[in-house]
Amino acid sequence: xxxxxxxxxxxxxxxxxxxxxxxxxxxxxxxxxxxxxxxxxxxxxxxxxxxxxxxxxxxxxxxxxxxxxxxxxxxxxxxxxxxxxxxxxxxxxxxxxxxxxxxxxxxxxxxxxxxxxxxxxxxxxxxxxxxxxxxxxxxxxxxxxxxxxxxxxxxxxxx
Numbered sequence: 001x002x003x004x005x006x007x008x009x010x011x012x013x014x015x016x017x018x019x020x021x022x023x024x025x026x027x028x029x030x031x032x033x034x035x036x037x038x039x040x041x042x043x044x045x046x047x048x049x050x051x052x053x054x055x056x057x058x059x060x061x062x063x064x065x066x067x068x069x070x071x072x073x074x075x076x077x078x079x080x081x082x083x084x085x086x087x088x089x090x091x092x093x094x095x096x097x098x099x100x101x102x103x104x105x106x107x108x109x110x111x112x113x114x115x116x117x118x119x120x121x122x123x124x125x126x127x128x129x130x131x132x133x134x135x136x137x138x139x140x141x142x143x144x145x146x147x148x149x150x151x152x153x154x155x156x157x158x159x
Contacts, residue, residue, distance in 0.1 A: 005113050009122050018124040021135040025119040026157035030082050031098050032150040033057050040097050060085055098149070105145045110138045
């Protein structure tokens with residue numbers, strides 16, 4: 001779905017004779033539980049529901065299991081201190097709550113397409129210089145938002 005929105009937005013901009021700049025961001029996800037819970041409270045998940053989610057996230061342990069033909073490997077159990085449990089059904093929903101306010105940071109400056117840990121930012125303008133300037137401003141704003149929300153970009157996969 002995210003790639004469809006990206007392509008339609010690009011084509012729409014091209015047909016309007018605008019230049020298009022796109023930043024493909026890859027987030028290194030390490031969701032801060034306290035920040036997640038406070039954001040969920042802000043969006044109305046309170047009392048029992050919030051307590052239930054809090055109990056789901058605390059005191060969690062996970063390990064790696066690897067099976068290859070006749071070889072089995074189990075890592076030792078480790079406490080999950082910062083992230084939501086890997087591979088959980090609720091993980092994507094928690095991430096949506098976590099990044100839900102990101103589009104407001106660059107509202108009116110660009111379009112943001114969020115999909116899992118991939119974030120695409122589309123900046124358009126009819127002037128090359130303004131496009132570059134706006135792209136830099138948007139990148140600075142989202143990077144500031146990432147830092148203040150304890151997320152970081154994976155610069156090896158961000159273009």
